[in-house]
Amino acid sequence: MSDAGIIEEILRLKKERRAIIIAHNYQREEVQEIADFTGDSLELSRTASTIDCSVIVFCGVNFMAESASILSPEKTVLLPELGACCPMADLIRVSGPRKPWESYPGYKEQPKLIFPIDYSLNDIKKAYPGVPVVAYVNTTAEIKANVDICCTSANVVKVIESIPGDEVICVPDKNLSMWAQKNTKKKVIAWDGFCHVHDRIRREDALRAREEHPNALLMAHPECRLEVLEVADHVTSTSGMLRYAKSSPHNEFIVGTETGLMYRLKKENPGKIFHPLRKDMVCPNMKKTTLQSVLRALKENVNVVKVPEDIRVPAKRALDRMLAL
Ligand code: 13P
Ligand code: SF4
Numbered sequence: 001m002s003d004a005g006i007i008e009e010i011l012r013l014k015k016e017r018r019a020i021i022i023a024h025n026y027q028r029e030e031v032q033e034i035a036d037f038t039g040d041s042l043e044l045s046r047t048a049s050t051i052d053c054s055v056i057v058f059c060g061v062n063f064m065a066e067s068a069s070i071l072s073p074e075k076t077v078l079l080p081e082l083g084a085c086c087p088m089a090d091l092i093r094v095s096g097p098r099k100p101w102e103s104y105p106g107y108k109e110q111p112k113l114i115f116p117i118d119y120s121l122n123d124i125k126k127a128y129p130g131v132p133v134v135a136y137v138n139t140t141a142e143i144k145a146n147v148d149i150c151c152t153s154a155n156v157v158k159v160i161e162s163i164p165g166d167e168v169i170c171v172p173d174k175n176l177s178m179w180a181q182k183n184t185k186k187k188v189i190a191w192d193g194f195c196h197v198h199d200r201i202r203r204e205d206a207l208r209a210r211e212e213h214p215n216a217l218l219m220a221h222p223e224c225r226l227e228v229l230e231v232a233d234h235v236t237s238t239s240g241m242l243r244y245a246k247s248s249p250h251n252e253f254i255v256g257t258e259t260g261l262m263y264r265l266k267k268e269n270p271g272k273i274f275h276p277l278r279k280d281m282v283c284p285n286m287k288k289t290t291l292q293s294v295l296r297a298l299k300e301n302v303n304v305v306k307v308p309e310d311i312r313v314p315a316k317r318a319l320d321r322m323l324a325l
Helices: 004-017 029-032 041-050 062-071 087-091 122-125 154-160 173-184 203-213 237-245 261-268 290-298 307-325
Strands: 019-024 037-039 055-057 076-078 132-137 149-151 167-173 187-190 217-220 252-256 273-274
Touching: 004 019, 004 029, 004 290, 019 029, 019 041, 029 041, 029 261, 041 055, 041 062, 041 307, 055 062, 055 290, 062 076, 062 252, 062 307, 076 167, 087 122, 122 167, 132 154, 149 154, 149 217, 149 307, 154 167, 167 173, 173 187, 203 252, 217 237, 237 290, 252 261, 261 273
Parallel strands: 019 037, 019 055, 055 076, 132 149, 132 167, 167 187, 217 252, 252 273
Antiparallel strands: none
């Protein structure tokens, strides 16, 4: 079937099944193009909870579809590619041993430890009894069910500031945690996880990009290393970058996040110029979803993501606390 034929069939099935398609800002261009909503993790969680429909086709990675299922248990949530995961989200466990290094892209050598990555969430809690735990939304439903509150890259500092006490545990992204630490007076206890797409960028890459494009402003995602964030003009979530680029009087930008965001940046700002910070900032899991997989999920009702009630209810509490802010 041609792409036009696939799109026609998707639109027909969408109507028939009262379905809505939502896509993360990193998705393939053609997938973003057929989506009813595109956005960052926070926007997509909100959309999933407020939208009136029977089926949500979530074009993103598994923790995002789980969040949609947690917030909208009465809706059928479909993840077009079941193998679309976030290695950082999948690495941290509530208890028991972590997955082997080989299953985690980016871990070529033993990382520098902040809070030992061999520790499960329960081990960390035991080491810091009574200290509240914030989980980045890039975590499994099971982790969310065992923490006090969730956060996204857009609201991590606000979430940390909203919690009583002087200390907070923040999992799983050490870079996001260190960025938060720089912006709050509270003590942030970080775990040693990271996103292999953002963590590969070094300060030299940022300085080189600045040299190559001296008139451009550098926007960076807080999943990048602190050494990169320190030389950026603006640190924000993917949708934060869209807002910043649109409202800024500047017309040239270096984009320090996954290259999928370039599509919306260029589309929504036709007169402006965007350069990727590094061309290999590509998340293979975000690229797994295709028009064909969207069609298949809708047609055959496969790849249903349903979080069991005993996990969903406590996980929803953590997400609701964040959304209430
Ligand atoms: P945003 O919340 O900024 O969209 O980021 C999600 C993500 O997975 C970043 O790698
Ligand atoms: Fe996970 Fe990184 Fe991909 Fe985002 S870009 S989904 S954090 S691996």
